[in-house]
Amino acid sequence: MDAILQIENLSKRFGGVEAVKAVSFDVPRGGLVGLIGPNGAGKTTFVNLVTKHDSPDTGTVMLDAKPMHNLPSFKVARAGLARTYQKNRLFFEESVAENLRTAMIWGGAAKHEGLRYPGLQGREEERTKELLDFFALTPQRDSLPSGLSHLHRRRAEVAQALALAPKLLMLDEPFAGFSRDEAFDLIEHLRACQKGGLTMLLIDHNMEVMMEVCEYLYVMHHGALLAAGTPNEVRANQDVINVYLGAET
Amino acid sequence: MIERLLPSSTARAIIGWLIVAAILVLLWALVGNNYHLRLLISAGTAMIAVIPFGLLMGHMGYMAMGQGGFVGVGAYVIGCFTVQRFELDFWAVLPVSIIITAVLAYGFSFLLFRLRGYHFSIGTLALGQLLYLAFDSWEWVTGGPHGTSGIPRPAIGEYVFGTNSRFFILVAVILFISAFSSWWLARGQVGRALSAIRQDEDLAAARGLNVLRYKQFIFVFAAVWAGVSGALYAAMQISIDPSSFTIWSSFQQVIYVIIGGTGTLLGPAIGVIFITFLDQLIADFGVWNQLILGSLIVITVLFFRGGLWGGIRMLARLALNAVGLARAAKAPRPGAAE
Amino acid sequence: MTAFVQQLIYGTSYGMNLAVAAAGLALIFGVYRVINLAHGQLIMLGGFATYVVTTQIGTHFFVGFFAAMAVMGLLGIALESTIFRILQARPATDQLLASLGVYMILGTVALRIWGDFEARPVNMPGEAWALHLGEDIRIDGARIVTIAITLALFIGLYFVVYRTHLGRTMRATAQGGETAELMGIRKRRVAALVFFIGGALGGSAGAMLGGLFNVRPDMGFQPLLMALIIIIFGGMGSLGGAIIAGLILGILYNLTVYYVGSKLGDLVPFGVLLIVLMVRPQGLFGLPGRRA
Numbered sequence: 001m002d003a004i005l006q007i008e009n010l011s012k013r014f015g016g017v018e019a020v021k022a023v024s025f026d027v028p029r030g031g032l033v034g035l036i037g038p039n040g041a042g043k044t045t046f047v048n049l050v051t052k053h054d055s056p057d058t059g060t061v062m063l064d065a066k067p068m069h070n071l072p073s074f075k076v077a078r079a080g081l082a083r084t085y086q087k088n089r090l091f092f093e094e095s096v097a098e099n100l101r102t103a104m105i106w107g108g109a110a111k112h113e114g115l116r117y118p119g120l121q122g123r124e125e126e127r128t129k130e131l132l133d134f135f136a137l138t139p140q141r142d143s144l145p146s147g148l149s150h151l152h153r154r155r156a157e158v159a160q161a162l163a164l165a166p167k168l169l170m171l172d173e174p175f176a177g178f179s180r181d182e183a184f185d186l187i188e189h190l191r192a193c194q195k196g197g198l199t200m201l202l203i204d205h206n207m208e209v210m211m212e213v214c215e216y217l218y219v220m221h222h223g224a225l226l227a228a229g230t231p232n233e234v235r236a237n238q239d240v241i242n243v244y245l246g247a248e249t
Numbered sequence: 250m251i252e253r254l255l256p257s258s259t260a261r262a263i264i265g266w267l268i269v270a271a272i273l274v275l276l277w278a279l280v281g282n283n284y285h286l287r288l289l290i291s292a293g294t295a296m297i298a299v300i301p302f303g304l305l306m307g308h309m310g311y312m313a314m315g316q317g318g319f320v321g322v323g324a325y326v327i328g329c330f331t332v333q334r335f336e337l338d339f340w341a342v343l344p345v346s347i348i349i350t351a352v353l354a355y356g357f358s359f360l361l362f363r364l365r366g367y368h369f370s371i372g373t374l375a376l377g378q379l380l381y382l383a384f385d386s387w388e389w390v391t392g393g394p395h396g397t398s399g400i401p402r403p404a405i406g407e408y409v410f411g412t413n414s415r416f417f418i419l420v421a422v423i424l425f426i427s428a429f430s431s432w433w434l435a436r437g438q439v440g441r442a443l444s445a446i447r448q449d450e451d452l453a454a455a456r457g458l459n460v461l462r463y464k465q466f467i468f469v470f471a472a473v474w475a476g477v478s479g480a481l482y483a484a485m486q487i488s489i490d491p492s493s494f495t496i497w498s499s500f501q502q503v504i505y506v507i508i509g510g511t512g513t514l515l516g517p518a519i520g521v522i523f524i525t526f527l528d529q530l531i532a533d534f535g536v537w538n539q540l541i542l543g544s545l546i547v548i549t550v551l552f553f554r555g556g557l558w559g560g561i562r563m564l565a566r567l568a569l570n571a572v573g574l575a576r577a578a579k580a581p582r583p584g585a586a587e
Numbered sequence: 588m589t590a591f592v593q594q595l596i597y598g599t600s601y602g603m604n605l606a607v608a609a610a611g612l613a614l615i616f617g618v619y620r621v622i623n624l625a626h627g628q629l630i631m632l633g634g635f636a637t638y639v640v641t642t643q644i645g646t647h648f649f650v651g652f653f654a655a656m657a658v659m660g661l662l663g664i665a666l667e668s669t670i671f672r673i674l675q676a677r678p679a680t681d682q683l684l685a686s687l688g689v690y691m692i693l694g695t696v697a698l699r700i701w702g703d704f705e706a707r708p709v710n711m712p713g714e715a716w717a718l719h720l721g722e723d724i725r726i727d728g729a730r731i732v733t734i735a736i737t738l739a740l741f742i743g744l745y746f747v748v749y750r751t752h753l754g755r756t757m758r759a760t761a762q763g764g765e766t767a768e769l770m771g772i773r774k775r776r777v778a779a780l781v782f783f784i785g786g787a788l789g790g791s792a793g794a795m796l797g798g799l800f801n802v803r804p805d806m807g808f809q810p811l812l813m814a815l816i817i818i819i820f821g822g823m824g825s826l827g828g829a830i831i832a833g834l835i836l837g838i839l840y841n842l843t844v845y846y847v848g849s850k851l852g853d854l855v856p857f858g859v860l861l862i863v864l865m866v867r868p869q870g871l872f873g874l875p876g877r878r879a
Contacts, residue, residue, distance in 0.1 A: 090452075543688040
């Protein structure tokens with residue numbers, strides 16, 4: 001397997017709580033991999049560690065065989081590892097188009113390296129235009145994030161992350177608050193990007209949608225990896241069934 | 250409608266700076282009274298520090314509460330090198346003063362920017378108090394509680410900035426540079442980065458911005474101008490002592506910015522003018538003026554977040570709207586004259 | 588050795604004093620997420636309340652002490668319901684600025700009423716209770732009284748916070764507004780209570796500082812600065828952290844003043860702060876990781 005992201009033994013402790021316990025896993029190039037787990041399993045902390053919003057206590061993160069764990073978060077972003085947030089985050093004083101442009105300027109020139117998804121070609125204006133068209137946000141290009149619907153705001157956030165021209169995109173609970181239709185609308189866009197060479201790691205607790213969408217799944221519970229496999233394998237895993245049935249009571 | 254009444258942004262900027270220059274020249278030409286000149290000089294000296302500080306506090310949202318310490322460093326370096334320990338020329342010492350403040354600010358910035366929000370403000374408050382204690386106790390350099398006196402007025406060749414009128418020229422020129430450099434930074438990439446840091450600095454980092462470098466840069470920038478302001482203050486006052494660089498002097502800078510209006514360049518300047526004016530107006534009230542100022546701060550923070558400049562802009566917008574509407578009413582509507 | 592023990596005890600009493608002042612700030616921050624710079628003036632006004640009741644009216648120190656606690660507690664409630672309620676949802680800058688404004692207002696009022704910076708004495712009980720340990724160690728009664736009062740205050744605070752229904756609701760509010768609201772906690776009542784206790788702690792710190800060092804209109808600044816450093820050192824919002832950090836600072840201060848000199852003693856809190864910022868920015872008992 002050609003792994004674009006290799007995580008080895010990642011751990012983080014907050015006071016007495018082990019939020020992430022020795023997590024190791026790989027994400028194959030061009031894949032759409034899911035990380036699921038009940039609320040409080042440590043998924044968001046895990047994303048924060050990979051993107052260096054928090055410093056891991058131990059462990060290594062390699063993107064394309066280059067170490068990320070000793071870089072500051074802005075360099076991780078520039079190296080091609082972008083993320084979105086569970087609670088939607090955009091620069092609230094800037095228009096949608098400005099939000100995209102800002103990320104392009106800071107992220108540096110687009111790195112192609114076999115990538116073909118929207119927003120990579122040409123200069124900033126063309127890239128912005130292409131991304132806005134792709135996400136059907138052109139009518140909202142001059143709106144402030146506060147004026148957007150939830151769906152549009154989520155799209156704008158993903159578009160901003162893509163404006164960095166990342167190799168790998170980590171989406172933290174992208175479907176939170178979405179209806180099934182809305183979730184699949186976003187998934188269509190993500191699949192189109194995947195065809196353009198983007199690797200994705202989806203993080204969510206919605207088992208049903210994730211089973212349908214992801215090619216490979218990791219399951220996290222109490223900060224540690226509980227299981228891994230294809231959706232069918234995970235569905236059959238007794239530990240996973242116990243955790244999810246336990247979590248729902 | 251309003252847009253049509255206003256020229257393009259570049260033209261507006263040029264006109265704005267010409268007006269600023271014209272005001273400074275007019276003030277110099279028209280104000281003859283020595284007392285008033287002194288007020289202008291002290292207001293100008295304050296602005297030299299406060300306008301760049303506005304970038305840190307208003308644009309970036311990091312409220313440093315120890316800027317008075319950097320003003321003191323700038324002043325004492327001048328004092329130490331021109332009279333206390335050496336007898337060098339003001340212009341030779343000014344670069345030294347700038348370098349020392351910059352190095353000091355840069356060094357502390359590594360510690361301070363591990364903090365955000367309250368922690369940062371309290372950290373800078375402690376730094377301000379630490380510097381004050383240093384001024385008070387490091388007698389070899391500062392002269393201790395009695396301070397340093399006999400600081401010479403700067404001169405260029407034979408031209409000594411001795412009188413208040415001449416000193417005002419010096420302050421005006423440096424003020425112009427301070428304001429212009431702040432404006433230059435605020436309008437470009439730096440301004441965008443500062444604003445992003447205020448809005449959501451984690452997001453800015455996740456989108457590739459080197460947040461720490463911008464924070465450190467603007468902290469050093471504000472500290473250097475505080476130091477220059479202190480250098481001029483020392484030259485103006487001739488003698489300096491620690492009582493001018495207490496925490497209260499740091500609070501004063503914060504107050505100028507909040508009363509004048511955060512997040513703008515003119516706001517802090519207007520704050521300085523307003524408070525200088527207010528101090529004259531309520532000087533008779535004696536101890537009550539702290540109460541008036543305190544109440545103003547509370548009211549501004551709670552209800553008029555834009556400060557004075559925000560208020561002026563709101564009024565101007567209303568006026569422009571009124572003018573625009575009047576014109577629109579007079580102009581024949583397209584298609585109506587058939 | 589005797590001098591060392593003596594300084595240790597003096598440092599402890601001073602440190603406990605600071606810890607009382609800081610505990611008020613820490614409690615308000617922990618539950619209400621607001622830093623109240625005006626706390627310094629509550630300390631000062633607490634000192635003056637004690638001065639008025641004890642020295643001017645001529646009652647026992649403890650009458651003045653409890654009067655100071657009550658009046659400052661009520662002032663705390665008044666500040667909460669007029670100003671801090673609006674500020675709670677605002678950014679840190681706004682809270683610091685507005686409370687700075689309140690600091691100036693209260694300072695002016697005190698200066699206007701008591702006229703000047705003259706130091707006014709407050710008689711503390713206990714001259715007769717001075718303790719003699721061994722040959723040369725003599726401990727003022729006032730110091731002993733201070734230590735006793737602060738111990739009593741901390742025990743009382745512990746019981747309120749950890750052993751009563753009110754304390755449970757306060758801690759639930761501190762853990763997160765939403766959870767607390769789900770539990771049906773009446774926010775306003777908790778807020779008033781927290782500001783009452785916070786103000787009362789400030790007032791009692793002022794009463795004790797007044798007893799030890801006299802009362803002055805500008806006496807609030809130094810303890811405020813120390814209290815701010817203490818709550819960073821101890822971990823923002825942590826009561827236990829504030830108490831331990833206060834003790835450490837007080838003892839270090841006294842030992843440095845005695846053995847090295849008063850100028851360097853004044854630098855001690857800042858030195859400690861710098862080291863804390865370098866080694867453990869979240870403070871002794873703050874959780875590591877994300878800081879907002």
